[in-house]
Amino acid sequence: MRRGDALAYDLYYWPGLPGRGEYVRLVLEATGAPYRDMARLEGPGCGVDAMMAILRHGHGEAFPLAPPFLIDGATLVSQAAVAAAYVGERHRLAPEDEAGRHFARSVAATTADFVAEAHDTHHPVGISLYYEEQKPEALRRAAEFRDSRMPKFLGWYEKLLRRNSAGYLVGAHLSYADLGLFQTVEGLRYAFPRRLKAIAGDTPEVMHLAARVAAHPRLATYLASERRLPFNEDGIFRHYPELDGD
Amino acid sequence: MRRGDALAYDLYYWPGLPGRGEYVRLVLEATGAPYRDMARLEGPGCGVDAMMAILRHGHGEAFPLAPPFLIDGATLVSQAAVAAAYVGERHRLAPEDEAGRHFARSVAATTADFVAEAHDTHHPVGISLYYEEQKPEALRRAAEFRDSRMPKFLGWYEKLLRRNSAGYLVGAHLSYADLGLFQTVEGLRYAFPRRLKAIAGDTPEVMHLAARVAAHPRLATYLASERRLPFNEDGIFRHYPELDGD
Numbered sequence: 265m266r267r268g269d270a271l272a273y274d275l276y277y278w279p280g281l282p283g284r285g286e287y288v289r290l291v292l293e294a295t296g297a298p299y300r301d302m303a304r305l306e307g308p309g310c311g312v313d314a315m316m317a318i319l320r321h322g323h324g325e326a327f328p329l330a331p332p333f334l335i336d337g338a339t340l341v342s343q344a345a346v347a348a349a350y351v352g353e354r355h356r357l358a359p360e361d362e363a364g365r366h367f368a369r370s371v372a373a374t375t376a377d378f379v380a381e382a383h384d385t386h387h388p389v390g391i392s393l394y395y396e397e398q399k400p401e402a403l404r405r406a407a408e409f410r411d412s413r414m415p416k417f418l419g420w421y422e423k424l425l426r427r428n429s430a431g432y433l434v435g436a437h438l439s440y441a442d443l444g445l446f447q448t449v450e451g452l453r454y455a456f457p458r459r460l461k462a463i464a465g466d467t468p469e470v471m472h473l474a475a476r477v478a479a480h481p482r483l484a485t486y487l488a489s490e491r492r493l494p495f496n497e498d499g500i501f502r503h504y505p506e507l508d509g510d
Numbered sequence: 511m512r513r514g515d516a517l518a519y520d521l522y523y524w525p526g527l528p529g530r531g532e533y534v535r536l537v538l539e540a541t542g543a544p545y546r547d548m549a550r551l552e553g554p555g556c557g558v559d560a561m562m563a564i565l566r567h568g569h570g571e572a573f574p575l576a577p578p579f580l581i582d583g584a585t586l587v588s589q590a591a592v593a594a595a596y597v598g599e600r601h602r603l604a605p606e607d608e609a610g611r612h613f614a615r616s617v618a619a620t621t622a623d624f625v626a627e628a629h630d631t632h633h634p635v636g637i638s639l640y641y642e643e644q645k646p647e648a649l650r651r652a653a654e655f656r657d658s659r660m661p662k663f664l665g666w667y668e669k670l671l672r673r674n675s676a677g678y679l680v681g682a683h684l685s686y687a688d689l690g691l692f693q694t695v696e697g698l699r700y701a702f703p704r705r706l707k708a709i710a711g712d713t714p715e716v717m718h719l720a721a722r723v724a725a726h727p728r729l730a731t732y733l734a735s736e737r738r739l740p741f742n743e744d745g746i747f748r749h750y751p752e753l754d755g756d
């Protein structure tokens with residue numbers, strides 16, 4: 265484990281929705297590393313205003329385009345997959361061998377793509393418009409996502425899990441890549457419950473991994489706590505029944 | 511510089527289009543590292559068949575969901591931003607300080623998001639359908655991309671460049687993050703020439719960086735060579751004039 269000069273990691277993400285921030289928060293929770301969930305805290309230097317100030321003025325030479333981002337002393341890391349890897353690699357929640365370490369980064373980046381596609385089912389035209397303003401497009405995109413993209417991505421994770429006798433996506437131990445898959449399965453379970461139920465039997469190892477992650481002692485405690493934000497219709501994974509198919 | 515046990519990097523990407531593979535290829539070319547562009551070569555173990563075999567059967571414990579991917583001995587790295595960082599960090603084409611190194615990864619991941627949004631202007635519903643089958647949706651999404659997303663991303667790069675007196679996105683030297691911005695600007699110049707021309711004056715540092723990258727000695731040689739694939743309508747950046755606005 266190596267750390268910067270801060271006492272705790274500072275995570276910045278929108279309060280009120282799990283979103284992409286949860287992909288970093290889960291890793292922090294699983295490691296047990298001290299962290300502050302800055303935009304959800306009140307007081308000087310905290311809150312959404314503090315997050316917006318960093319988005320406007322940066323941190324050292326770095327400033328992010330968007331949340332989530334993580335600050336560790338002088339280091340600012342943005343992009344959920346990059347920040348999750350940053351924390352995971354510092355706290356033994358990543359493969360230790362060189363090849364595994366790099367492939368885990370690849371897997372997390374692929375999960376970020378999957379998450380973006382899930383988001384775009386309700387916002388296929390763009391984020392400057394409400395869902396209701398792009399519903400015909402959303403119905404078409406969601407059909408493609410359910411029929412083609414969900415089986416493709418989930419089938420790929422399934423193959424990775426079946427190849428690895430340890431039952432993880434990469435390496436001999438739980439890693440941040442597995443936590444990302446867990447969160448994505450939970451998101452799909454919320455947003456596309458009918459579709460996931462229909463195809464979950466094709467990817468039993470994926471479903472088994474999700475259950476194992478949920479049973480991880482630190483994560484089980486976290487998931488039962490008020491720190492865990494519920495999915496909702498402000499987030500990436502939204503339950504609009506009409507997008508979940510017939 | 512540290513390397514695996516291979517004599518050369520093996521890059522795998524679809525022949526015939528620059529696509530996401532170009533984000534890795536540019537870094538390889540700029541470093542001067544030996545590499546083989548496997549799917550564009552003929553002979554045993556080469557060609558698209560060889561790429562498909564790895565997509566089906568993997569490389570060691572790893573296998574990628576999609577090209578591009580890079581093989582370096584026992585290591586397989588997929589996802590353009592992750593593979594570009596992998597090469598850049600091994601060949602002094604990345605910031606050397608810890609904070610810069612991590613923020614460069616964040617920047618490259620953000621560029622990958624921008625590229626995905628550029629792609630989705632012509633495929634807003636999904637990749638299983640032709641452009642002609644999703645043209646009404648494409649017209650709406652492209653308008654949002656031109657009016658909102660292009661200025662947002664380009665303006666962010668501009669701010670990063672203005673903060674850094676060295677004139678690079680991150681750190682004191684050219685990095686793979688800069689090469690990614692160059693390729694993206696070139697793609698926009700091809701796909702959205704009218705729109706880019708209209709807003710280029712708002713981001714002079716971005717345009718200046720793109721020109722500097724093009725003048726890099728190794729890259730200038732590469733860009734004039736037959737190894738550089740032209741943009742075309744099979745790729746991510748496609749020139750459909752109707753998507754470039756009025």
